[in-house]
Amino acid sequence: MIYKILFLLIISLLHGDIHVFNRRAGSESEISVLRDSKPLYISAKDLARSMSSKVYENSERKKLVLYIGSNKIKISGNSSYIIIDDKPFQMTSAIIVESNELYLPAIDFFEILKTSIMPGVNFDSKREILEIDIIRYNITNIAIDVKSNGTIIKLATKKSFSENGISSFINKHGWFYLTVSGGIVDTTTINTGLRRGVVKQIESDQIGKTAQVAFKLGSQVISHEWYQSLDPNEIVIVLRTPLGKLDEHIEDVKERWRLDTVVLDAGHGGKDPGSLGKYGTKEKDVVLDITNRIGKILEKSGIKVVYTRQEDVFIPLIDRTKMANDANGKLFVSIHANSNPNRKVQGFETYLLRPGKSEDAIEVASRENSVIKLEEKTDQYENLTGENLIMATMAQSMFMKESEDLASIIQMELDKKLETPNRGVKQAGFYVLIGASMPNVLVEVGYLSNPSEEKKLKRADHKQQIAEAIVNGIKHFKSSREKLLVTE
Numbered sequence: 001m002i003y004k005i006l007f008l009l010i011i012s013l014l015h016g017d018i019h020v021f022n023r024r025a026g027s028e029s030e031i032s033v034l035r036d037s038k039p040l041y042i043s044a045k046d047l048a049r050s051m052s053s054k055v056y057e058n059s060e061r062k063k064l065v066l067y068i069g070s071n072k073i074k075i076s077g078n079s080s081y082i083i084i085d086d087k088p089f090q091m092t093s094a095i096i097v098e099s100n101e102l103y104l105p106a107i108d109f110f111e112i113l114k115t116s117i118m119p120g121v122n123f124d125s126k127r128e129i130l131e132i133d134i135i136r137y138n139i140t141n142i143a144i145d146v147k148s149n150g151t152i153i154k155l156a157t158k159k160s161f162s163e164n165g166i167s168s169f170i171n172k173h174g175w176f177y178l179t180v181s182g183g184i185v186d187t188t189t190i191n192t193g194l195r196r197g198v199v200k201q202i203e204s205d206q207i208g209k210t211a212q213v214a215f216k217l218g219s220q221v222i223s224h225e226w227y228q229s230l231d232p233n234e235i236v237i238v239l240r241t242p243l244g245k246l247d248e249h250i251e252d253v254k255e256r257w258r259l260d261t262v263v264l265d266a267g268h269g270g271k272d273p274g275s276l277g278k279y280g281t282k283e284k285d286v287v288l289d290i291t292n293r294i295g296k297i298l299e300k301s302g303i304k305v306v307y308t309r310q311e312d313v314f315i316p317l318i319d320r321t322k323m324a325n326d327a328n329g330k331l332f333v334s335i336h337a338n339s340n341p342n343r344k345v346q347g348f349e350t351y352l353l354r355p356g357k358s359e360d361a362i363e364v365a366s367r368e369n370s371v372i373k374l375e376e377k378t379d380q381y382e383n384l385t386g387e388n389l390i391m392a393t394m395a396q397s398m399f400m401k402e403s404e405d406l407a408s409i410i411q412m413e414l415d416k417k418l419e420t421p422n423r424g425v426k427q428a429g430f431y432v433l434i435g436a437s438m439p440n441v442l443v444e445v446g447y448l449s450n451p452s453e454e455k456k457l458k459r460a461d462h463k464q465q466i467a468e469a470i471v472n473g474i475k476h477f478k479s480s481r482e483k484l485l486v487t488e
């Protein structure tokens with residue numbers, strides 16, 4: 001017996017396979033790993049087998065689709081994205097293709113799986129053990145309604161809880177706690193950052209067999225009560241406030257929507273001059289000048305401006321949106337000047353991040369993206385073609401409508417002020433727009449390759465016109481967006 005165990009141990013050490021305990025299916029199995037790979041890579045097909053999931057494979061296109069329960073996971077060779085139910089998730093390493101098999105970076109992949117659709121997945125990379133156990137949440141969602149005399153919180157539940165098992169209290173720091181015995185709370189869904197009415201913060205925790213949901217209350221609550229409602233199953237919490245607190249709610253919403261911080265990104269800089277004109281004008285200088293003019297006018301009207309650069313310095317593309325996000329920007333506007341082998345081409349255009357539609361647009365994007373070659377860490381950029389670009393765009397879809405509005409307003413305002421041709425709103429894959437958690441556009445203010453436009457772009461009055469037009473666009477966008485608040 002002992003020999004048999006030793007033998008199995010040695011075999012498993014040799015193979016370095018992952019041992020899987022599928023407690024849901026009541027089975028055990030192995031997943032082979034890619035030898036000598038770092039981080040640890042596992043076979044996608046073996047994983048599917050271990051999870052007893054249905055698989056659709058297109059080995060020619062290096063694609064695999066796993067069906068786990070009602071969820072669909074798409075895996076593509078050489079991509080660092082996986083798509084779960086049409087939503088892209090990024091891993092820190094790409095999927096490897098080896099002898100026509102796909103291998104997934106195990107730690108990243110299981111982390112995504114755990115936080116998205118399979119909370120019961122536990123991967124122990126040291127012991128090389130994977131445990132699959134489906135946790136069924138019974139407190140699954142939250143909604144908050146604000147009334148004139150209070151805030152109503154509804155926690156969606158999968159069953160009705162005995163009211164004896166529910167308790168609540170408010171502590172001296174203004175936190176309202178609700179504990180549900182037998183509750184299993186979906187903490188990722190409940191901790192949404194939702195702030196509404198008197199609720200300023202939400203924290204949920206699973207403490208053994210008890211679920212706890214805590215709400216930080218921002219104003220005086222004169223009474224609190226809760227009840228388990230049936231059909232639909234939900235725990236309803238009523239937090240009563242003195243009449244008149246509705247105004248505060250509107251103020252809260254306004255605050256989140258208020259377009260108070262604009263991020264201005266002057267393209268290129270430092271060792272990257274951008275496009276060059278016949279008379280030696282450099283894009284990096286023209287766009288910095290225009291950007292500083294825009295900033296000055298915006299600041300005068302009380303809008304906070306964050307600049308990605310205010311001097312002639314080199315800044316990697318990836319850092320630009322990071323600066324924007326860190327500064328809590330509400331809009332991201334990148335300023336560039338264009339170039340075309342045909343020196344007759346002139347005019348202004350505004351771009352959105354989306355797969356390019358025309359050859360011209362793709363050409364502009366590839367020129368603006370080419371700066372990456374000058375950067376030190378080039379491996380942090382995904383190849384921006386086909387599916388990768390579609391996924392990057394999808395990750396931004398929540399800002400797409402607003403980015404479209406902003407682009408068309410800016411284009412309209414430029415048209416009012418400039419005599420150069422309006423070349424319209426276009427779309428292509430610009431790295432500098434990827435990852436901005438706010439509406440974002442890239443403005444190409446004119447063509448430095450056109451000698452007469454180059455001359456104009458050297459003139460202070462022309463640059464001032466451009467700056468004013470873009471400011472008008474931003475302000476127009478701001479007021480139309482803030483007008484929406486009235487109907488909130």
Ligand SMILES: [Zn+2]
Nearest residue numbers: 267274336337
């Ligand atoms: Zn540029």
